Each structure stands twice: as C-alpha cells, then as structure tokens.
Amino acid sequence: MSLIEALLSTAPDATAGWWQPSREAHRVIVERHGLPDRRQENWKYTALRPIEGHRYQAPEQGVLQPEDLAELLDANGVPQLTGSRITFVNGHYAPALSHVDDVAGLKVRALSQLGDAEAASASAELATEFSRPDEGFAALNTLLASDGVLLEFSGTTHADGQDMATAPVVELLFVDVPGATPAATAVRNIIKIGPGASLSLLERYVSAGEGVALINSLSQVELEAKSRLSHVRLPLLGEERSLISRLDVRLGEGSDYRCFGLDLSGTLVRHDLNVAMVGRDAQASLNGVYAPRGKTHIDNHVAVDHRVPDAVSSQAFKGVLSERSRGVFNGKVVVQEGADGTDASQSNANLLLSPDAEIDTKPELEIYADDVKCAHGTTVGALSGDQLFYLTARGIPEVEARRMLTTGFCREVLEGIPVESVRDHAISLLTDHLQDIQA
Amino acid sequence: MTQNILEIKDLHASVEGKQILKGLTLTVAPGEVAAIMGPNGAGKSTLANVLAGRPGYTVDSGSVSYLGQDLLALEADERACAGVFLAFQYPVEIPGVNNTYFLRAALNAQRRSRDEEELDSMAFLKLVRARLKALHITDDLLHRAVNEGFSGGEKKRNEVFQMAVLEPRLAILDETDSGLDIDALKIVADGVNELRSSERGFVVVTHYQRLLDHIVPDTVHVLMDGRIVKSGTSDLALRLEKEGYAWIQEELAA
Numbered sequence: 001m002s003l004i005e006a007l008l009s010t011a012p013d014a015t016a017g018w019w020q021p022s023r024e025a026h027r028v029i030v031e032r033h034g035l036p037d038r039r040q041e042n043w044k045y046t047a048l049r050p051i052e053g054h055r056y057q058a059p060e061q062g063v064l065q066p067e068d069l070a071e072l073l074d075a076n077g078v079p080q081l082t083g084s085r086i087t088f089v090n091g092h093y094a095p096a097l098s099h100v101d102d103v104a105g106l107k108v109r110a111l112s113q114l115g116d117a118e119a120a121s122a123s124a125e126l127a128t129e130f131s132r133p134d135e136g137f138a139a140l141n142t143l144l145a146s147d148g149v150l151l152e153f154s155g156t157t158h159a160d161g162q163d164m165a166t167a168p169v170v171e172l173l174f175v176d177v178p179g180a181t182p183a184a185t186a187v188r189n190i191i192k193i194g195p196g197a198s199l200s201l202l203e204r205y206v207s208a209g210e211g212v213a214l215i216n217s218l219s220q221v222e223l224e225a226k227s228r229l230s231h232v233r234l235p236l237l238g239e240e241r242s243l244i245s246r247l248d249v250r251l252g253e254g255s256d257y258r259c260f261g262l263d264l265s266g267t268l269v270r271h272d273l274n275v276a277m278v279g280r281d282a283q284a285s286l287n288g289v290y291a292p293r294g295k296t297h298i299d300n301h302v303a304v305d306h307r308v309p310d311a312v313s314s315q316a317f318k319g320v321l322s323e324r325s326r327g328v329f330n331g332k333v334v335v336q337e338g339a340d341g342t343d344a345s346q347s348n349a350n351l352l353l354s355p356d357a358e359i360d361t362k363p364e365l366e367i368y369a370d371d372v373k374c375a376h377g378t379t380v381g382a383l384s385g386d387q388l389f390y391l392t393a394r395g396i397p398e399v400e401a402r403r404m405l406t407t408g409f410c411r412e413v414l415e416g417i418p419v420e421s422v423r424d425h426a427i428s429l430l431t432d433h434l435q436d437i438q439a
Numbered sequence: 440m441t442q443n444i445l446e447i448k449d450l451h452a453s454v455e456g457k458q459i460l461k462g463l464t465l466t467v468a469p470g471e472v473a474a475i476m477g478p479n480g481a482g483k484s485t486l487a488n489v490l491a492g493r494p495g496y497t498v499d500s501g502s503v504s505y506l507g508q509d510l511l512a513l514e515a516d517e518r519a520c521a522g523v524f525l526a527f528q529y530p531v532e533i534p535g536v537n538n539t540y541f542l543r544a545a546l547n548a549q550r551r552s553r554d555e556e557e558l559d560s561m562a563f564l565k566l567v568r569a570r571l572k573a574l575h576i577t578d579d580l581l582h583r584a585v586n587e588g589f590s591g592g593e594k595k596r597n598e599v600f601q602m603a604v605l606e607p608r609l610a611i612l613d614e615t616d617s618g619l620d621i622d623a624l625k626i627v628a629d630g631v632n633e634l635r636s637s638e639r640g641f642v643v644v645t646h647y648q649r650l651l652d653h654i655v656p657d658t659v660h661v662l663m664d665g666r667i668v669k670s671g672t673s674d675l676a677l678r679l680e681k682e683g684y685a686w687i688q689e690e691l692a693a
Contacts, residue, residue, distance in 0.1 A: 385494065390531040390585075393491050394545035394601065395519035395552070404544065408535030408584070 003052045004034050004136075007214075010058040010184045012146050018119040019111075022127045026142040029129070035136040042134045045328040045360040046299045050268045051242045054212050056184035058146070061092035063177050064208070069097050072175065072208050076236050077429065081202070081421050083169030084108060090177055091146040091185030091215075097175075103168045105155035105197065111188065112147045122150050125190045125220040128248075137244045137270075141218040145188035151201075154194030164230050164258075164418035167198035174204070176241060178211035189219040193227040193255075200419050201231045207238030217245040223255035225279060230418045231259045234426060237266035239294070246272040251311070253279030260417050261288040262426050263298045264433045270299045277304065277311035277339075288317040289410040291433055292325035299328035306334065306369075310341040318410040319350040321357035322437050332364040333374060340371040349379045351409055353437065407434050442507055443468050444609050444640035445490075450501035451665075452489045458499070459485040461665030467609070470637040474651055475644045476676060477662035478684050483644045484528060486662070487613035490642070491525035492518050505609060519545070520552035524607035526598040528614040533585035538597070539567070541585050542604055549605060570603040574630045592623030599630035610634070611642045616650035628653030648680035661687055 036043040086108050087097035093110035100108045130138035149172055174187060193199055223229055235243050243266055251257055263269050275284050290298040304313045319327045333344045350359045363376040383405050391401035410430060417423035445467040452460040459482045467473045477483050489496045492515035503510040510518060547557040571578055576596055586594050595615055602610055616624055631654050643654060651673060659676045661669040669687055
C-alpha cells in the first residue's frame with residue numbers, strides 16, 4: 001500500500017455538512033497530484049521514505065483521562081502554565097481536558113462543535129484551495145482533518161508599547177496516543193486576532209507511549225490591523241512520531257507576529273511557514289531552533305511574501321545537528337513590485353557536531369521592488385576553538401564547556417519569547433535535550 | 440626558602456611547526472610581579488598561551504614547574520583549577536552564555552577540583568558584589584553575555600573581574616594594555632594592584648612601558664627571539680621605552 005493510499009484510508013466517515021464540499025474538492029486534488037516528492041524543488045532535501053511503509057489507521061478517540069494527561073505532561077517536563085488550554089487527543093477535541101478562561105473577547109471552540117451558523121466564520125479558511133502539486137499535505141489535511149480549533153480574539157485593545165508578556169495565554173495541546181497500529185491524524189486550526197488585540201499562543205504536541213504516528217497539522221492565522229500575536233510551537237514528539245505542519249499567516253496593517261519554534265525530536269518533521277505581509281508597517285519575526293539527533297530529520301521551509309510597502313520581516317533559525325541527523329532550512333523572501341520600503345532579513349546558523357550529520361540550507365530572495373533592504377546570512381560550522389579555550393582556561397571541563405557553547409548558540413533565539421514561563425520552559429527543554437549530546 | 444610559583448627552564452615551543460620559544464628560562468617568586476617585554480614577534484603571547492595550555496602550541500623541550508608540579512602535564516582546565524589564570528589579549532565573545540552563569544560555572548568547577556562545596560547563586564552573588572566593590576567597578580557587565588558587544592575597555596575589565604573572583608596563584612596578563620585608552624588602562628591597572636599579594640605571582644606581558652607606570656613590576660625581563668636576554672628592575676623598562684630594543688641587540692652581538 002502506498003503512503004497516499006494508506007492515508008486516504010483514514011478519512012473520517014461523517015463530518016459536518018458545511019465542511020463536506022471542500023473535502024470533496026480536495027479529494028479530487030489529492031487524487032490528481034498525490035503527495036510531493038523530491039522532484040519538487042520544495043521537497044528536494046526531504047524524502048518521505050521515513051514515514052512510508054506503514055498501514056496507517058485513524059486512532060481511537062477518548063483514550064485519555066485527565067489524570068493520564070497530568071501524568072504525561074509531568075513526564076515530559078511540561079509545567080502548569082496559567083491561561084486557557086484546549087486539548088485534542090488523537091485529533092479529537094477532548095472537552096474534559098480543556099478549559100477556557102473567561103477573557104473578554106476570547107472565543108475558543110473545536111471545529112467539530114460548530115453549528116452551521118457559527119461555521120460561517122471558518123468557511124473561507126476551510127474552502128481555501130491547495131491545488132499546487134507541492135502542497136499535497138495541505139490538500140490532504142482539508143480532506144482528512146478530524147477536528148481542530150477555531151480561535152477568535154477581539155479582546156482588549158492594547159496600549160501602544162504595552163508588554164506582550166502580559167497578553168492572555170492560550171495553549172493548543174495535541175496529544176497523540178497511538179495504539180497497536182500506526183496512527184495518522186490531521187488537525188486544522190483557524191486563528192483570528194481582531195484589530196488591536198494581543199494574544200500569546202502556545203502550540204504544543206505531546207506523545208504518549210510508544211508507536212508510530214503521523215500528524216498532519218495545518219493552521220491559518222489572520223492578524224488584523226494593529227493586532228499582535230506571539231506564537232510558540234513546541235513539538236515534543238516521541239521517537240517514532242512524525243509531524244507535517246503548515247502555518248499560513250496573514251499580517252494586516254501595523255500588526256506584529258512573532259513565532260518561535262523548537263524542534264528536538266521525532267522521525268520526520270516538516271514545517272512550512274508561509275507569511276504574507278498584506279498590510280503596511282506589519283512586522284513578522286520568525287524564529288526557530290532545531291537540534292535533531294539520532295536519525296531525526298527536521299525541515300523548516302519559511303516563505304515571506306512582502307506584498308505591500310514598509311513591512312519588516314526577520315527570520316532567525318539556528319540548528320545543532322548531531323549523530324546521523326539531518327536538517328533542512330529554506331528561507332524565501334519575495335518582495336513584490338511596489339513593496340518599497342521593505343526591510344527583510346534572514347539568518348541561518350548551524351553547528352555540525354558529527355561528521356555523519358547533514359544540513360542543507362538555502363536562502364532564496366526574489367525582489368521586484370527598488371527601495372528595499374534585504375540581508376541574509378548562512379553559516380555552517382563546528383564549535384569555535386577560541387570559545388572553547390576561553391571556557392576551559394577558566395577551569396570549566398571540556399565536556400561542560402562544549403555543552404555551554406552548544407546551548408548558548410541556540411538559546412539566544414528563544415530569549416525573545418515574550419511570556420516568561422513559556423520562555424523558561426522552552427529554554428529548559430533545550431538545555432535538557434543538549435545535556436547528553438556528544439558535542 | 441619558599442617555593443617559587445613558576446620555574447620555566449630552557450623552554451622550546453612551536454606553533455604550526457614554527458619554533459617560537461627557543462630556550463626560555465624564567466622564575467617567578469610568590470608576591471612577584473614579573474614584566475615580560477619585547478619587540479613584536481619575540482614570543483611574548485606564545486609564552487602566555489603555552490603556560491595556559493592553549494591547543495595548537497607544542498612544547499618541544501624544557502620544563503615548566505608551577506608550585507612544584509609539572510604544569511605541562513595538565514590540560515587547560517586543570518591548570519585553571521590549579522590556580523593559573525590567563526587574562527586574554529583578545530577576550531572572546533560568547534553570545535548566549537550569560538557572564539554571571541559562566542563565571543559561577545568556572546568558580547564551581549575550580550571548587551569541585553579542590554573538594555570544596557559549590558556556591559549556590561545567592562552565595563555567588565554575594566561574593567561577586569564584594570569583588571566588584573573592591574575593584575570599584577559597576578555590575579553592568581554581569582547581566583550580559585560573555586564579552587558580547589563589550590568595548591575594548593569593558594572586555595579587559597571583565598578579565599580583571601574574573602581574576603578577582605577566581606583568585607589565582609599565578610596570573611598571566613597577555614598584552615592587557617592593548618587597545619585601551621588611558622582611563623580604561625588605569626581602571627584595569629588599579630584592579631591588578633588590588634590583587635597583588637604575597638601569595639600571588641604575576642607575569643605581565645606587554646609591549647609598552649605605559650602599563651608599567653601603573654603596575655610597577657618587581658622584575659623586568661626582555662624577551663627577544665624566543666629567549667629572555669636581559670633581566671633587571673623597573674628601570675630597565677624605562678630605558679627600553681626611551682631607547683627601544685636596538686641597544687640590547689648590539690649588546691648581545693658584542
């Protein structure tokens with residue numbers, strides 16, 4: 001059975017009527033294009049082989065009790081954070097594991113719970129057509145998604161200069177609990193931040209138990225004028241779990257989007273982060289750390305599309321690759337005709353700690369406007385001998401010095417996370433992960 | 440007779456196959472500040488780096504005894520733990536590693552090696568505050584990443600501050616005056632003077648006399664072509680400042 005056949009067999013039987021036409025349309029697209037392969041430029045360095053060869057099934061729902069979840073989070077070093085949490089287990093909304101704080105203007109619902117009338121505000125996103133041959137997973141997501149969140153926040157208008165650290169926090173928690181058979185799940189999220197509102201979003205994936213699982217996640221995010229969103233993404237994936245995620249973000253005038261990803265584990269992880277600057281003076285800060293080990297493969301594809309003048313975007317990604325792991329970074333910036341005054345920067349720095357590890361990194365700039373500031377820089381290297389000597393010359397043993405340098409190298413990126421408890425959590429995940437890596 | 444801090448005998452060392460030190464002999468007694476002066480390329484920085492155990496510097500022959508033990512048998516971190524401190528000519532920037540965190544890790548590594556209890560962050564902070572006060576420097580360096588974005592003066596100040604916290608028995612200052620304006624130089628020199636004690640030895644490597652106006656050495660040694668060719672007191676440094684090194688070369692040729 002091919003991968004596409006296996007995945008198609010997991011399609012849900014019955015779904016909300018309002019979603020059905022889009023699913024059917026995407027079934028046609030999927031049947032036409034199939035899944036991407038390495039002949040497509042966007043998939044050149046990421047083969048699907050690691051996730052092939054499994055007879056995927058849609059896993060059971062309702063398999064996790066609140067006490068199980070508490071234990072699981074504890075075992076994963078996930079602290080209790082304040083704020084709202086909406087939990088999905090095996091791709092299905094788990095009301096007993098969710099709570100939403102009473103915050104004015106905050107509406108958080110599962111797509112599966114929407115009535116026809118409410119569904120109207122999600123319909124445009126769900127009808128978005130993914131018809132390019134290289135976006136087969138997005139088409140498949142529309143066809144297969146069992147559930148997901150519709151998050152709308154029109155909350156208190158923030159005062160200019162107010163610290164993002166104090167914005168309300170919402171966590172999207174996706175737990176996968178595969179059974180005896182390999183599990184495939186798909187979730188779809190729609191996030192809308194209203195004019196002037198500020199929100200902090202934590203998107204977390206946690207794996208329970210052993211087993212093979214493939215998660216297909218697609219989120220569509222809309223920031224309206226002068227709104228702000230900080231978005232932290234932490235996939236705490238088990239060794240045999242894979243994640244194909246796509247995030248489409250649209251930034252309205254004067255809005256501010258900051259994204260931080262931390263990828264440490266899993267079999268195959270692919271992120272497509274597509275950011276469209278559609279309003280003037282919008283700012284996007286896109287950040288990521290990846291530190292794969294073993295045979296983990298982590299691919300970050302970032303694309304920023306400057307469609308209007310005077311928007312600012314930055315991409316800062318850092319990788320530490322050890323053992324036989326592989327990393328891919330592709331950072332694309334398009335500055336459309338007329339998008340003068342664009343300021344786009346991009347950096348990707350990598351530490352290769354093993355001769356068997358590999359990183360493929362590629363900046364892509366397409367500039368069709370004249371008055372533009374674009375900077376990009378890529379580095380691939382080993383630990384600096386000068387830095388290492390500086391630390392050991394103070395008495396720090398070499399093994400510890402290597403660890404300090406490795407952690408310090410990528411820690412910087414996470415320092416920008418606005419909410420302190422989330423920042424500390426992300427940094428401690430990174431530190432613990434690098435603790436026993438052979439630098 | 441008390442034990443010397445440092446005894447270097449007939450030291451030969453090379454870098455990338457090129458011989459730099461060619462039979463260097465030098466002794467530093469407790470409480471002594473020994474200045475090493477010499478023209479560019481004489482091997483001053485090589486000496487400092489060889490003593491600190493920097494990789495890439497090969498000792499071909501000779502011996503270095505530090506408080507009676509074979510210094511060359513120790514790794515760089517072991518030398519530091521034994522009480523050897525190198526103030527770098529070019530302190531390295533380490534983004535992402537906090538200065539306080541780094542220094543506490545260093546101090547605790549040294550304490551562990553001496554079977555002393557590690558300091559927790561409170562106790563460490565107390566120690567740091569006391570040292571800062573003694574050196575009359577502010578705490579703005581503490582909260583930043585190690586040397587990142589520091590000015591030349593701040594970097595050298597950070598070196599002296601680390602020295603004050605780690606309390607070495609042997610401090611090697613490698614061209615600590617390079618790149619400093621006179622005010623920064625004075626702060627650094629005052630810090631070093633504060634740390635002078637009868638227990639501690641200093642090797643002050645410098646190209647110019649001006650540092651020695653502020654850190655007055657007990658002995659001055661001229662290093663030329665990989666060897667100490669002349670030794671004297673601080674008067675020797677003054678003569679070198681006035682007349683350069685040519686007269687020594689002539690003396691040697693005679």
